[in-house]
Amino acid sequence: MSGAPGVREPQPSFRGTPPFPEAARLALADDQLRRNLRRATTTIRTKRSRAVAERPDWEALRLSGAAIKDDVIVRLAELLEQLEANVTAAGGVVHWARDAAEANAIVVDLVRAAGATEVVKVKSMTTQEIELNEALAQAGIDAWETDLAELIVQLGHDLPSHILVPAIHRNRTEIREIFRTEMGAAGRPAPADLTDEPRDLAEAARLHLREKFLRAKVAVSGANFAIAETGTVMVVESEGNGRMCLTLPETLITVMGIEKLLPAWRDLEVFLQLLPRSSTAERMNPYTSMWTGVTPGDGPQAFHLVLLDNGRTDVLRDEVGRQALRCIKCSACLNVCPVYERTGGRAYGSPYPGPIGAILTPQLRGISRHPVDEQTASLPYASSLCGACFEVCPVRIDIPEVLIHLRTQVVRQHGWRARTFGEEAVAMRALSTTFASPGRLDGAERLAGLGGQVVGRKGRIGRLPLPGLLGAWFKRRDLPAPARTSFRRWWRTRSRSDGGS
Amino acid sequence: MKVALFITCFNDLLYPDVGTAVVEVLNRLGHEVVFPEAQTCCGQIHFNTGYRDECVPLVRRFDRAFGEFDAIVTPSASCATMVRHHHATVAAHSGDPGLAASVAEVSPRVYELSELLVDVLGVTDVGAAFPHRVTFHPTCHSLRLLQIGDRPRRLLEAVRGLELVELPGSAECCGFGGTFAVKNADTSVAMGEDKIASVLGTGAEVLASADTSCLMHLGGLLSRRQSTVRVMHLAEILASTAATS
Numbered sequence: 197m198s199g200a201p202g203v204r205e206p207q208p209s210f211r212g213t214p215p216f217p218e219a220a221r222l223a224l225a226d227d228q229l230r231r232n233l234r235r236a237t238t239t240i241r242t243k244r245s246r247a248v249a250e251r252p253d254w255e256a257l258r259l260s261g262a263a264i265k266d267d268v269i270v271r272l273a274e275l276l277e278q279l280e281a282n283v284t285a286a287g288g289v290v291h292w293a294r295d296a297a298e299a300n301a302i303v304v305d306l307v308r309a310a311g312a313t314e315v316v317k318v319k320s321m322t323t324q325e326i327e328l329n330e331a332l333a334q335a336g337i338d339a340w341e342t343d344l345a346e347l348i349v350q351l352g353h354d355l356p357s358h359i360l361v362p363a364i365h366r367n368r369t370e371i372r373e374i375f376r377t378e379m380g381a382a383g384r385p386a387p388a389d390l391t392d393e394p395r396d397l398a399e400a401a402r403l404h405l406r407e408k409f410l411r412a413k414v415a416v417s418g419a420n421f422a423i424a425e426t427g428t429v430m431v432v433e434s435e436g437n438g439r440m441c442l443t444l445p446e447t448l449i450t451v452m453g454i455e456k457l458l459p460a461w462r463d464l465e466v467f468l469q470l471l472p473r474s475s476t477a478e479r480m481n482p483y484t485s486m487w488t489g490v491t492p493g494d495g496p497q498a499f500h501l502v503l504l505d506n507g508r509t510d511v512l513r514d515e516v517g518r519q520a521l522r523c524i525k526c527s528a529c530l531n532v533c534p535v536y537e538r539t540g541g542r543a544y545g546s547p548y549p550g551p552i553g554a555i556l557t558p559q560l561r562g563i564s565r566h567p568v569d570e571q572t573a574s575l576p577y578a579s580s581l582c583g584a585c586f587e588v589c590p591v592r593i594d595i596p597e598v599l600i601h602l603r604t605q606v607v608r609q610h611g612w613r614a615r616t617f618g619e620e621a622v623a624m625r626a627l628s629t630t631f632a633s634p635g636r637l638d639g640a641e642r643l644a645g646l647g648g649q650v651v652g653r654k655g656r657i658g659r660l661p662l663p664g665l666l667g668a669w670f671k672r673r674d675l676p677a678p679a680r681t682s683f684r685r686w687w688r689t690r691s692r693s694d695g696g697s
Numbered sequence: 698m699k700v701a702l703f704i705t706c707f708n709d710l711l712y713p714d715v716g717t718a719v720v721e722v723l724n725r726l727g728h729e730v731v732f733p734e735a736q737t738c739c740g741q742i743h744f745n746t747g748y749r750d751e752c753v754p755l756v757r758r759f760d761r762a763f764g765e766f767d768a769i770v771t772p773s774a775s776c777a778t779m780v781r782h783h784h785a786t787v788a789a790h791s792g793d794p795g796l797a798a799s800v801a802e803v804s805p806r807v808y809e810l811s812e813l814l815v816d817v818l819g820v821t822d823v824g825a826a827f828p829h830r831v832t833f834h835p836t837c838h839s840l841r842l843l844q845i846g847d848r849p850r851r852l853l854e855a856v857r858g859l860e861l862v863e864l865p866g867s868a869e870c871c872g873f874g875g876t877f878a879v880k881n882a883d884t885s886v887a888m889g890e891d892k893i894a895s896v897l898g899t900g901a902e903v904l905a906s907a908d909t910s911c912l913m914h915l916g917g918l919l920s921r922r923q924s925t926v927r928v929m930h931l932a933e934i935l936a937s938t939a940a941t942s
Contacts, residue, residue, distance in 0.1 A: 221883045534870045538887045578881065580874025580888070581745060583841035603747030620876075624743055628751040631706065631737040632758070641710050656920050668882035673889075673917030676711050683704045683713035687732045 207330040208355050213545030215574035220539040229365050229540050236364050237531045243477035244528060244588070250479070251469065260466045262592040265522035268457050269512060275424040275457050276503065282427025286489020288499040293451075299504050300331035303416065303449055306500050307337050310447045312414045314338040318431060318438040319346050320418025321359065321525055322451050322504060324547035325560070328416065339416065340382070340408050342437040344401050351378040357541035357549065359527040360475055365540055368392040375400050383407055405437065415441035415496070419452040420524070421467060422501075425460045428488045429501065432471065432481045442485045448496035453504050455521040467524065470590035474526035507560035514564050516601040520555045522591040527552075529585035529595060535578060544578065545571050551585035554578050555598040563602060567609040576602035619664050638685070644678035652677025698818075699729045701766035703759075703807065705776045706738040712909045715772050718936035719810060722823050723770070725936075735762040741779040744787060746876045753791045756784050760799040769806050770813045772932045774839035774907045777809040782842055809839065810932055811848035811907060821851045826939040828858030832901035833931075834892070834915070836908045837870050849907050849931050856934060862899045866892075873914035889918045896926060904928045 213219050223229060248254050268275060280290040293299035307315055315332065317323065317339055329339040329350075341350040348363040349356050352374045356362030363371070375386040375397065384407045386400045417438065421430045429450055431438050442448060458467065472481045490499050512518050530536045530550030541549030546557040554575045561572050576599050585595040607621075614621060630640045651657050655677050660670040669675065681689075700723055704716045720730045740755035759780065763769050771777050784804050788797040814820050833853060839845045853861050872878070872888025879885075892915060896904050902925070906912050909930050916928035 217881050217883065220881060224883055224887050534872065534888050535881075535884055538884055576747075577877065578884075580837070580870050580872060580877045580885070582837035582870035582874070584837075584868075584870070587841060600745055600747070603745070604749045605747075607747040607749075620746070620880075621748075624746065624748045624751055627738070627742060628748075628754070631740075631755055634735055634737055637706070637709075637737050644710055658921070665876075665879040668879040669917075671882060672886045672921060673914065674920040675917055676913065678710050679713045681713065683709045683716035684732075684734070686713055686717060688734075 207327070207333055208353055209327065209330065210355060210542075210545045210547065213542070213571055215571045216543060216545075216578040217574065219543035219545060220535075220578070223539045223543045226540075228367065230538060232365055232367060233537055233540050236358075236361060237537045240477060240531045244474060244531065247473040247477040247479065251473070257466055257469055258590055258592050261470045261524075261590055262519075262522060264458065264463050264466060265455075265591055266519075268455065268459060269518055269521055271459070272454065272457070272512065275459055276454060278424040279422055279427060279457060280503075282424070283429075283489055283499075283501050284427075286427050288427070288489040288501055291500060291502045293502055293504045293506070295506050296326035296504075299326050299451060299502050299506070300328055302500075302502050303328060303451065304331060304335045304337065306447070306449050307332070307414050308335070310414050310498070312337070312412075312447075314340065314408075314412060315414045315416045315449075316340050316342050316408050316412040316441050316445065317346075317415070318417045318433065318441040319343040319362075320416070320451060321547055322418045322453050323416060324356070325453075326451070326504065326506060328451065340405075340412075342405050342408070342441060343433070344398065344435060344437075347401055347405070348374060351375065351382060355542050356547065358530060359525055359541075359549070360530075365542070368394065368397060371397055379404050409437075409440040409444055412441075412445045414447045414449065415445040416449045416451065417441055419450050419456050420471065421458050421464065422452060422456055423458055423461050423464070426488060428461070428486050430464075430484065430486045432468075433483045433485075434476060434481055436483055439483050439485055442487065443495045445496055447498040447500070448487075449500045449502065451502045451504060453506070454508055471524050471526055474524075474528040474588065474590040507562060510562060510565060511559045514559065517555070517559050517564065517598055519593050520552070520559060520598060522593055523552050523556065524591060525552075526590055528588040528590065532584040532588050533579075534582060534584070535580065544575065546575075551579060551595045551599075552593070555593075555595055555602060558602055558605075563605050563609065568606075573606045573609075576606055623665070634684070638682070641678070641682040641684065645680045645682065648677035649680060698768060699731060699766070700813065701763055701769045702730050702732050703736060703739070703763065703769050703771040703776070703780075704732070705771060705773045707776075707913075708772060708909055711913065712930065715909055715930040715932050718930065718932040719770065719772050721936040722814075722825075722932060725824060726818065726820060728818070731766070733762045733766070739776045739779045739784075740787065741776060741783075742875060744779060744783055749787060749790050752787045753796070756787045756791075756800065757796055759784070760796070760803045763806075764799065764803055767806060768808065768813065768817060769803075770808050770810055772810045772907070772930060773909065774809045774836055774843050774845065775910055777807055777812075778838040778842040780804045780807045809843055809845055809907060811845055811852055812843070814852060814935075815848045822855035823852065823935050825855075825935045825937050826857035827934050827937040829903050830860045830862060830899075830901045831903045831905050831934065832862045832864045832896060832899045833867070834864060834871060834896075834904060834906040834911060835867050836906055836911050839907050840868055845907070852931065852935060853905070856937075857939070859934070862901050864899060865895050867895075871911045871915055873911045875910070878914055885914070886918070889914055893918050893922075893924075897924070902926065903934070905931055905934055907931050
């Protein structure tokens with residue numbers, strides 16, 4: 197156990213991340229990060245397309261996946277009540293949490309009631325979203341992450357950078373250093389002669405974690421799916437640590453976003469094909485654990501399901517934005533995203549990185565209802581709208597469509613000053629006014645053509661020390677000089693010489 | 698047939714030669730080109746940046762300018778995408794059923810150049826000659842939204858003397874992305890630099906594309922590093938003949 201009870205180190209947080217362009221600039225300067233990301237994303241991208249190509253009915257599966265999730269979104273209230281009834285009937289306890297604070301308070305109380313000062317955790321995006329580990333630490337409770345990559349992130353006092361491969365930004369030499377210097381303070385230390393061979397690193401983690409699995413009285417998990425019809429909750433994973441957490445402790449607490457529901461058991465047929473192939477590029481993931489309430493004499497004897505809203509019902513109200521709630525957290529969109537590949541996940545300032553993060557985070561933070569901070573407002577713009585994410589999404593979330601939709605909300609929510617005097621807004625209005633009349637456009641083109649003759653050399657404009665958005669273009673790129681004769685002018689002259697045809 | 702040219706604001710000002718090339722190719726094939734002078738911009742810049750209100754009058758103007766024509770051609774896959782995929786969204790946003798109706802009428806008649814040539818006019822050999830080593834950047838909008846597939850490639854393969862070399866990782870975005878290029882300039886440039894490295898690796902003399910917007914970005918990077926690789930729009934290559942090249 198680390199330190200005295202009640203004295204815990206502050207947990208790293210995504211709070212304080214600068215707006216995306218600035219965070220991206222810092223990440224781009226990290227060559228190691230870029231090499232790791234490139235190698236990892238290109239490998240998994242290739243594997244995913246192979247795994248998907250094996251299914252001739254992939255498109256039909258995607259359509260089914262989207263349709264089932266859309267049905268869940270429409271019937272959410274009814275299905276949640278059905279889930280609650282079935283979990284309760286099977287001996288579980290259901291808790292409803294409106295926001296992160298409520299969910300964290302529920303979990304802290306449950307851990308205390310179980311008489312525990314520590315919990316083991318199987319990777320859960322939802323508990324990262326509510327910063328549960330921080331809340332537990334404040335209550336004097338240790339939360340031990342047990343996925344290998346999450347362990348690396350936690351021991352390194354670090355933040356995850358990928359949904360599926362949270363330590364994608366670390367190489368094995370760094371991991372060895374983290375294990376050697378940090379494992380001892382958290383429990384069983386790493387062997388003194390630890391090498392950076394993957395087998396040795398995995399063995400050190402295994403021994404370190406085994407001690408915690410055998411000791412823990414409480415486990416905290418997320419959920420990949422929950423079946424309303426039966427009250428069954430489900431976690432898919434690759435390392436077996438989930439199975440340990442879900443079976444060994446006396447008490448199991450599952451924190452689940454309310455959108456994780458599926459109506460019926462048979463729906464798993466669709467999702468257990470979509471998820472592993474999209475996520476790890478496997479036909480089936482190694483460990484699939486399902487439990488329905490409690491089973492006397494087998495596994496945890498107390499099961500608590502915390503159903504988390506935290507902004508989700510607001511997202512439901514947005515007819516375009518709500519498709520983001522179909523997400524099954526496979527991370528396929530991250531792996532194909534050219535922006536993510538270069539910036540990594542931490543630049544997005546949220547446990548949900550990449551294209552899905554760019555549409556989910558702002559919505560969960562309430563962008564449709566009120567102005568948001570600059571970092572959140574920068575997320576819908578963190579995309580070139582190339583569409584690669586939509587192409588691979590197993591539940592057909594049209595991410596570019598939602599990005600553009602959220603951009604309109606950013607523009608609407610901006611303060612009056614930004615709307616009136618902001619550089620971008622002024623430029624957009626000026627363009628709009630120019631484009632409102634061909635005559636005005638022609639005049640502007642003539643002016644630009646003249647300007648191009650002044651600043652251009654050999655038909656191009658080189659370095660121009662301009663401020664703001666225009667300057668951002670010229671820092672690394674030239675621009676063709678505006679033509680002396682626009683096409684419009686050329687056409688008019690030609691028509692005249694043709695006799696005005 | 699009679700074809701109306703939607704030049705796009707971008708080409709009008711920065712790449713007028715692309716427009717003259719389209720006229721040249723279509724005239725050579727025996728078609729009449731008209732240029733409705735009331736046209737300005739499809740509204741893509743506004744739409745993609747989140748200024749949907751400002752976009753409404755541009756959509757209205759587009760439909761007025763082009764409403765009377767059966768075939769409208771544009772040398773821009775991304776502007777064709779804007780009209781065909783997003784004008785309906787803007788019309789719905791305006792709440793004006795009249796605009797929605799006119800968009801439904803007009804926008805399906807807009808073709809990107811290679812679509813017009815291959816699908817409507819049924820030609821792949823436009824009688825061009827261009828004895829150079831060329832690599833082709835297919836652009837995200839052509840690939841994933843318009844899905845024009847191998848049409849540009851088929852047109853280029855029929856050009857006399859042209860050696861078409863494969864661009865590795867061609868489906869990946871070049872990093873332009875409209876205002877993304879300036880709002881996220883560092884990431885945009887990082888993406889562009891990787892694309893440039895692929896282009897230079899092919900040994901091509903010319904980088905071609907169906908969108909001058911991507912070419913402005915990639916050409917700007919090439920020009921800054923004083924590369925001899927030229928950027929050219931597909932139309933400019935198709936307009937070249939033994940006499941001109």
